[in-house]
Amino acid sequence: MRLGRWTHASGMLLGLSLLLGGCATAPTPSTRQALDRLLADPALNGASVSLMVRDARSGSTLYQHNPRSRLTPASSLKLLTTAAAMDVLGPQYRFSTQLLSNGARQGERLNGNLYLRGLGDPTxxxxxxxxxxxxxxxxxxxxxxxxxxxxxxxxxxxRLGVDWAHDDESTYYGAQISALTVSPDMDFDAGTLLVIAKAPAVVGQPVSVEISPATDYVQISNRAVSGPGNSYGLNRQHGTNLLRLSGAVAPGKQSQQAVSVWEPTQLVANLFERALAEQGISVQGRRVIGGTRPTTATVLAVHESAPLQELITPLLKLSNNSMAEALLKAMGRKTANAGTAAAGTAAVAGFLKRQGVDPATLNQVDGSGLSRRNLVSAQNLTDLLLAASKQPWFNAWYNALPIAGNQDRMTGGSLRYRLRGTSAENNLHAKTGSMGGVSSLTGYVTDAQGRQLVFSMVTNNYVVEGARIKVLEDRLAAALAQWAH
Known part of the structure; x- marks a missing residue:
């Protein structure tokens, strides 16, 4: 889930005028009343909200509203996954992809099988x-x-998480999970391909289509044309790799979108066979998908990812689901020798328990937050933030969080368009979350006197536009940044 593309200048100015009328030691009646008014906003009528604000140093509660109510957090769940991964796997952990053989060399010939073994690298x-x-x-x-x-x-x-929505299946953020996958760009949306549709200058003519990386693993049904209206659409037919393009792209313009593939391992097979052919290497035997390399196989070549302490930056800044799911299963493999989501969530629960957080008070079923079966409270999330701040890897994790109002994509991330011109700009480090009827904002902010606060606001079951809930989150963050004491 990639979030933070809302601009709310008018909403934030209104919110600031309501919230910043007075400055005193928190929580003062005026501050409490302002937050009460925020929660009474008509946009929240009929919605469920869990909200908690705490002093980051002492852990004392400054404000709360239904703090233990378990709600669907969307991508704020990535805070649990990444913090646990830094503990369980370690900041220096690297994903590996290996090329092995159980055969003997005879001149230019390898007499035996060649194995391409993936250990989950989403990058x-x-x-x-x-x-x-x-x-x-x-x-x-x-x-x-x-x-x-x-x-x-x-x-x-x-390949998919528990209760992932079927209409997310062809999207980049709902891509299938495999230990042997490929990412088309530096956003690391593993299990996807980039589809570039270019419209000619002549209205009514079909768009040209380019796939990156180039492959014949997918098929194209192209009904998209050059024309007005911004009606271009792209999806993949369920159970296939038939990509369907429709609608119109403006004349002379292009649209680039990532689309997931059916069975990423097969895509890798298609690409790697091409890579071998480019090097003049022929394979006489069969293509075997899902075979296991023998323990006696010799490693011939290796590719390693960047260390985890670097990977969490694109993961958290861009809210990358594929990377989060890979980390979850990698933790399961590390702790239980099982590369499953269930083993991974058990590893996260173990981490939480070691930090004094009762894992029985929440429910986690995936790594990314895409499932609506995930249930977490503001209390859980602020407990996690407090625990993380005491870890030796905290600075790397904290800096990987999106930073409000910073226009650099790999700094501001999903908060780069939010809270500009407020005291939260370049101050708030937080994780966003959003699905239909779900919004969350969880993180750290420093108030007017230099006191660091942790907070979490998770909202479910609203029926207004999600942007209205983001305005309320921004009002909250701006108010917290203005507290004086």
């Missing part, structure tokens, strides 16, 4: 697979006498 790209093939060619191998086996068994075969 690996087409160029990295090309580099693996080049490493093999650099060893003088030009022919593989055995099979080409694609080993994705480090994770289970459950």
């Amino acid at each position: 690996i790209q087409w160029a990295d697979y090309q580099a693996l093939a080049a490493q093999l060619a650099g060893q003088g191998i030009r022919q593989v006498q055995g099979d080409l086996v694609f080993d994705d068994t480090w994770f289970d075969a459950e």
Whole structure:
């Protein structure tokens, strides 16, 4: 889920005029009344809200409203997943992709199977697979006498999370999870391809279509044309890799979208066979999907990701679901030798318990927050923020959070268009969350006298436009940044 694309200048000015009428030691009656008025906003009629504000140093509660009510947090759940990963896997953890063989070399011939083994790297790209093939060619191998086996068994075969919505299936944020996958760009949306539709200058003519990385793994049904109206649409037909383009793209313009594929391992197979062919390496045997490399196989080439302490920046700034799900299953593999979501959530629960947070007070079923079965309270989230602030890896994690109003995409992330011109700008470090009827904002903010606060606001079951709830979250954050004591 990529969020934070709302601009609310008028709403924030109204909110600030309501909230910043007085400054005194918190919580003063005026501050409390202002937050009470915020919660009484008509946009929240019939909605459920869990809200908590605490002193980051002492942990004392400054304001609360239904703090223990469990609600769907959307992407604020990534706070649990990433904090646990920094503890369970460690800041220096790297994903690995290996090229192995159980065969013997005979000149340019490899007499045995070649295994491409994925250990869940959501950041690996087409160029990295090309580099693996080049490493093999650099060893003088030009022919593989055995099979080409694609080993994705480090994770289970459950490609989607529990109760993920069917209408998210073709989106980049609902992509299938595999231990052997590929990302099309530096946003690391693993399991997707970029579809670039370019409209000619002549109205009514069909758009041209480019796929990146180039592959024949998908098929195109192109009914999109050059024309006015901004009605262009792209989706993938369920159970297939048929991409359907429709509507209109403005003349002379282009649209670039990421779309998920059906079975990412098969896409990797398609791409890696092409990478081998580019290096002049032929494979005489079969393509085998889901085979397991023998323990006696020798590693011929390796690609490693950046360390986790760097990966959490794109994950949290851009709210990357694929990366969060990979981390969850990697934790399951580390702690229980099972690359499953259930083992991963058990690992998160273990981390929470070690921090004094009772995991029985919440429910987590995935790593990203895409499932509506996730249930977390503002109390849970602020407990996590307080616990994280005491960890040796805290600074890296804190800096990876989106920073309000900072226009740099990899600094401001999902908050880059929010809270500009307020005391929260370049101050608030927080995670956003949004789905239909769900919005959340959870993080750290420093008040007018330099006191750091932690807070969480989770809102469910509203029927107004989500942007109206974001305005209320921004009013809250701006008010907290203005507290004086």
